[in-house]
Amino acid sequence: xxxxxxxxxxxxxxxxxxxxxxxxxxxxxxxxxxxxxxxxxxxxxxxxxxxxxxxxxxxxxxxxxxxxxxxxxxxxxxxxxxxxxxxxxxxxxxxxxxxxxxxxxxxxxxxxxxxxxxxxxxxxxxxxxxxxxxxxxxxxxxxxxxxxxxxxxxxxxxxxxxxxxxxxxxxxxxxxxxxxxxxxxxxxxxxxxxxxxxxxxxxxxxxxxxxxxxxxxxxxxxxxxxxxxxxxxxxxxxxxxxxxxxxxxxxxxxxxxxxxxxxxxxxxxxxxxxxxxxxxxxxxxxxxxxxxxxxxxxxxxxxxxxxxxxxxxxxxxxxxxxxxxxxxxxxxxxxxxxxxxxxxxxxxxxxxxxxxxxxxxxxxxxxxxxxxxxxxxxxxxxxxxxxxxxxxxxxxxxxxxxxxxxxxxxxxxxxxxxxxxxxxxxxxxxxxxxxxxxxxxxxxxxxxxxxxxxxxxxxxxxxxxxxxxxxxxxxxxxxxxxxxxxxxxxxxxxxxxxxxxxxxxxxxxxxxxxxxxxxxxxxxxxxxxxxxxxxxxxxxxxxxxxxxxxxxxxxxxxxxxxxxxxxxxxxxxxxxxxxxxxxxxxxxxxxxxxxxxxxxxxxxxxxxxxxxxxxxxxxxxxxxxxxxxxxxxxxxxxxxxxxxxxxxxxxxxxxxxxxxxxxxxxxxxxxxxxxxxxxxxxxxxxxxxxxxxxxxxxxxxxxxxxxxxxxxxxxxxxxxxxxxxxxxxxxxxxxxxxxxxxxxxxxxxxxxxxxxxxxxxxxxxxxxxxxxxxxxxxxxxxxxxxxxxxxxxxxxxxxxxxxxxxxxxxxxxxxxxxx
Ligand SMILES: [Zn+2]
Numbered sequence: 001x002x003x004x005x006x007x008x009x010x011x012x013x014x015x016x017x018x019x020x021x022x023x024x025x026x027x028x029x030x031x032x033x034x035x036x037x038x039x040x041x042x043x044x045x046x047x048x049x050x051x052x053x054x055x056x057x058x059x060x061x062x063x064x065x066x067x068x069x070x071x072x073x074x075x076x077x078x079x080x081x082x083x084x085x086x087x088x089x090x091x092x093x094x095x096x097x098x099x100x101x102x103x104x105x106x107x108x109x110x111x112x113x114x115x116x117x118x119x120x121x122x123x124x125x126x127x128x129x130x131x132x133x134x135x136x137x138x139x140x141x142x143x144x145x146x147x148x149x150x151x152x153x154x155x156x157x158x159x160x161x162x163x164x165x166x167x168x169x170x171x172x173x174x175x176x177x178x179x180x181x182x183x184x185x186x187x188x189x190x191x192x193x194x195x196x197x198x199x200x201x202x203x204x205x206x207x208x209x210x211x212x213x214x215x216x217x218x219x220x221x222x223x224x225x226x227x228x229x230x231x232x233x234x235x236x237x238x239x240x241x242x243x244x245x246x247x248x249x250x251x252x253x254x255x256x257x258x259x260x261x262x263x264x265x266x267x268x269x270x271x272x273x274x275x276x277x278x279x280x281x282x283x284x285x286x287x288x289x290x291x292x293x294x295x296x297x298x299x300x301x302x303x304x305x306x307x308x309x310x311x312x313x314x315x316x317x318x319x320x321x322x323x324x325x326x327x328x329x330x331x332x333x334x335x336x337x338x339x340x341x342x343x344x345x346x347x348x349x350x351x352x353x354x355x356x357x358x359x360x361x362x363x364x365x366x367x368x369x370x371x372x373x374x375x376x377x378x379x380x381x382x383x384x385x386x387x388x389x390x391x392x393x394x395x396x397x398x399x400x401x402x403x404x405x406x407x408x409x410x411x412x413x414x415x416x417x418x419x420x421x422x423x424x425x426x427x428x429x430x431x432x433x434x435x436x437x438x439x440x441x442x443x444x445x446x447x448x449x450x451x452x453x454x455x456x457x458x459x460x461x462x463x464x465x466x467x468x469x470x471x472x473x474x475x476x477x478x479x480x481x482x483x484x485x486x487x488x489x490x491x492x493x494x495x496x497x498x499x500x501x502x503x504x505x506x507x508x509x510x511x512x513x514x515x516x517x518x519x520x521x522x523x524x525x526x527x528x529x530x531x532x533x534x535x536x537x538x539x540x541x542x543x544x545x546x547x548x549x550x551x552x553x554x555x556x557x558x559x560x561x562x563x564x565x566x567x568x569x570x571x572x573x574x575x576x577x578x579x580x581x582x583x584x585x586x587x588x589x590x591x592x593x594x595x596x597x598x599x600x601x602x603x604x605x606x607x608x609x610x611x612x613x614x615x616x617x618x619x620x621x622x623x624x625x626x627x628x629x630x631x632x633x634x635x636x637x638x639x640x641x642x643x644x645x646x647x648x649x650x651x652x653x654x655x656x657x658x659x660x661x662x663x664x665x666x667x668x669x670x671x672x673x674x675x676x677x678x679x680x681x682x683x684x685x686x687x688x689x690x691x692x693x694x695x696x697x698x699x700x701x702x703x704x705x706x707x708x709x710x711x712x713x714x715x716x717x718x719x720x721x722x723x724x725x726x727x728x729x730x731x732x733x734x735x736x737x738x739x740x741x742x743x744x745x746x747x748x749x750x751x752x753x754x755x756x757x758x759x760x761x762x763x764x765x766x767x768x769x770x771x772x773x774x775x776x777x778x779x780x781x782x783x784x785x786x787x788x789x790x791x792x793x794x795x796x797x798x799x800x801x802x803x804x805x806x807x808x809x810x811x812x813x814x815x816x817x818x819x
Pocket of ligand 1: 325329
């Protein structure tokens with residue numbers, strides 16, 4: 001018997017997918033899943049029955065199955081299992097109509113490669129989830145695992161008696177099996193791609209309400225139910241609003257009554273399974289969430305929901321149009337946040353919190369066109385990045401500005417109507433939008449989707465000078481210039497110029513005299529902008545006086561871009577953002593600005609300057625903490641920057657009621673060399689969070705101590721006891737302390753040792769999450785050189801390559817800024 005987890009599954013190529021897609025039509029999947037072996041053991045069993053047609057009888061192909069194959073029959077004929085290799089079962093001599101039956105078993109259920117079985121540390125209860133994008137369905141059962149072979153799926157799931165099973169729809173029936181188990185029968189799904197079906201199970205806590213014609217379900221593990229109960233009203237409200245908003249705007253209501261959201265442990269993000277979204281349960285925050293955290297949850301909720309249309313209803317033909325899914329879902333989430341929820345500053349939050357990561361990747365060597373070249377699925381995994389999501393979202397925002405929202409929405413309605421339950425390419429969408437707008441978008445499409453890199457727009461007198469990446473021509477830009485006059489302490493908007501740039505120089509007519517021309521006001525386009533000299537001075541000194549949070553975010557992110565490119569010192573950037581924060585009261589940007597200031601002070605400052613920079617930030621945070629509306633995020637920032645006993649006294653008083661803050665304070669003290677094991681033990685006792693041990697690990701990781709670093713390292717890389725996603729990011733932030741200088745260097749090399757033989761196949765959300773979270777935020781030139789060397793090695797995993805290239809580019813910029 002082969003260890004099913006060791007199946008060395010081959011990555012499907014675009015050519016193979018095209019061939020197989022032309023040869024086959026899948027009529028349906030009937031999949032029996034047996035989860036009973038996971039109650040105490042590791043094995044998931046499945047019997048997959050696939051009915052499919054072949055356009056060329058007599059031809060052969062293969063079905064994907066990256067598990068142990070126990071038996072396989074095609075049209076009643078036993079298949080020769082000795083031919084099974086690399087996660088594929090050859091299917092010779094196909095008939096016009098075929099029935100394939102494959103019995104498989106998967107024992108790799110502990111690594112998160114498509115399936116994760118977890119044991120809750122507090123009550124030992126077992127939970128199981130599946131998540132298959134891009135091609136991990138084949139790890140659970142045999143299927144044609146490519147996005148354009150869609151078919152209805154019908155699941156029959158046998159599970160232990162105490163478990164609840166969730167799948168893409170409501171179960172038709174739940175019956176006792178007689179041996180202590182139960183069998184859950186689910187109806188046919190609509191025609192779905194293999195990567196958006198799902199089976200989750202465990203003794204879940206369930207909340208269900210009928211809202212707006214839908215049955216909305218929320219699930220989590222028992223140990224987190226108090227947090228789900230706390231947040232349920234908000235989650236259900238946003239879900240109801242989102243379904244109503246998208247249904248109306250897209251011209252197609254979500255067609256199924258049931259819409260479930262399942263919060264699961266050990267997941268790196270969230271996944272848009274049809275009618276049954278799975279989420280990392282880290283978003284059930286263990287202390288009352290801040291405005292920024294609630295806005296983020298609403299945004300993720302709406303992103304996954306938008307996928308019901310972009311991705312599930314209409315799916316990209318192949319992974320090179322992944323952005324059709326991801327950029328659209330991201331754009332639609334912000335659009336819906338602004339128009340249908342209380343998070344009306346969504347575009348300002350997007351700019352200040354996310355968009356900068358898009359610029360960051362786009363200026364580095366791992367950038368790629370939004371529509372990428374994706375020769376195989378392994379490359380597709382590397383493209384789940386800030387180009388696909390963030391730059392893609394920004395470019396769609398630019399497209400909406402270019403054609404107008406009304407035409408854009410009309411185009412979307414036509415697109416969904418014409419392609420429902422089918423697959424599409426970029427052209428299908430752009431022609432629908434172009435038709436609605438009465439414009440030919442072909443040249444615009446090539447310019448924006450087929451070229452990597454960011455344009456620079458610079459204001460010189462009354463002209464905008466536009467340059468493309470690497471000296472190429474710039475793209476066309478539709479943008480606003482905000483015209484601001486000083487009036488006492490305030491900057492008042494005296495007007496707005498709307499400009500469409502063409503070619504390298506665009507004259508802006510009729511621009512009145514002003515103190516500040518804010519280039520790309522309203523943030524309509526994706527470009528690095530450089531104001532004229534006078535405007536820049538006003539921007540750096542007085543950004544906080546701009547009347548609108550989005551304008552302030554434009555100003556601050558312009559300054560950030562200049563820091564990253566070596567045109568501004570860390571001190572100048574910090575002065576600008578701290579000045580804004582001194583008067584900032586818009587909840588949509590306070591937290592991103594605090595985070596930016598902390599990053600600048602802690603990482604972008606020379607080590608000798610870090611204490612002073614942090615003290616400046618701490619003073620601003622302490623002041624902001626007096627405003628009840630911003631108290632929580634301000635205290636968290638203070639906990640990351642405090643040095644004075646006054647600040648610690650303030651924090652410790654606030655932390656008596658707030659475990660999250662208490663952990664942060666202990667980690668900060670530990671980073672400064674004061675580790676108190678008894679305090680950590682006492683807090684572990686008090687904190688009901690089942691993952692409190694990870695918080696304690698943050699405290700350990702922060703210590704400037706070799707053996708403490710080793711303990712954290714072992715937990716992450718050897719024991720794998722730190723869940724990916726926010727918990728691991730938290731540990732990583734405590735672990736990598738640039739001010740701990742020499743102590744950190746050997747660990748940067750150990751990261752590279754680990755990276756050089758890592759494979760992300762099957763485990764995008766686990767290994768990929770570790771790769772990114774643990775990339776060092778400090779290092780030396782030799783580290784950079786070695787990392788770049790590994791990135792260029794032949795055969796290196798594409799996700800590893802991209803992470804190393806972007807990481808080293810950013811770190812090189814940081815090291816330059818540190819001086
Ligand atoms: Zn998505």
